[in-house]
Amino acid sequence: MSSYEFRIDGHLDAHRDAVLGDLRPEHHGDGTTTLTGPVADQAALHDLLARLRDTGTTLLSVRALPASTPGVLQRIDWPVRTDRLTLRPGRPADADPVWHYRRLEPVARWLTELPADADAFRARFAAPERLAKTLVVERDGHVMGDLMVRVEDAWAQAEVADGARAVQAELGWVFDPAHQGQGYATEAVRELLRLCFVELGLRRVTALCFADNEPSWRLMERVGMRRESHNIRDSLHRSGRWLDGLGYALLAEEWNRRT
Helix, strand or coil, X not given: CEEEEEEEECCCCXXXXXXXXXXXXXXXXXXXXXXXXXXXXXXXHHHHXXXXXXXXXXXXEEEECCCCHHHXXXXXXXXXXXXXXXXXXXXXHHHHHHHHHHCCHHHHCCCCCCCCCHHHHHHHHCCHHHHCCEEEEEECCEEEEEEEEXXXXXXXXXXXXHHXXXXXXXXXXXXXXXXXXXXXXXXXXXXXXXXXXXXXXXXXXXXXXXXXXXXXXXXXXXXXXXXXXXXXXXXXXXXXXXXXXXXXXXXXXXXXXXX
């Protein structure tokens, strides 16, 4: 499986559209959108291109992303410890404790995907492309949360594209509500930011959430991220409601000033 970037003319919220599967959009000020995500094989790529054409959008470019990007977390000396927590790469055996809290309704209501059962979740969790961007958070050997670090290219004009390779990351997190209210999530995400900016040398990180998911965006603000976007009813929830979406970001120089 390889990751691809598709650049189209216009602002298409592809990750809200079942036709485009796992592609994630990033809108740009020039009126274009880049869609990135995994593609299983060449047959799937041709099928995806046909579906993009059927949406009526204008495809400007297609490129495969560097295969080395998903393994970038291997550059860190694991495990990493904070005052109370341990962060380490996810393993297939972590699927069961992670499923334990991800299946809970207060957590599952905000997740992009809700697997039908534990077996389906184990299979997806153990996929190499997912484990390559997954960290787990432990306290005293007990898994209490998981983090996502999806390192990706920034958009750049063609002449300077090499300088934009693997310079930013989208972050995500899910924590067991049994441990909320004790500052564990804040402690873990602050350390995640340090890993991104100091250990990986990234220049920018982003995070997205539903506007109704107040605990998530409150966490983003506690760790110093700033709100960059508030999209009105752009996100179709599995309840059938269209909800607002929020986008947060932080630059390395902003993080350095705060620390």
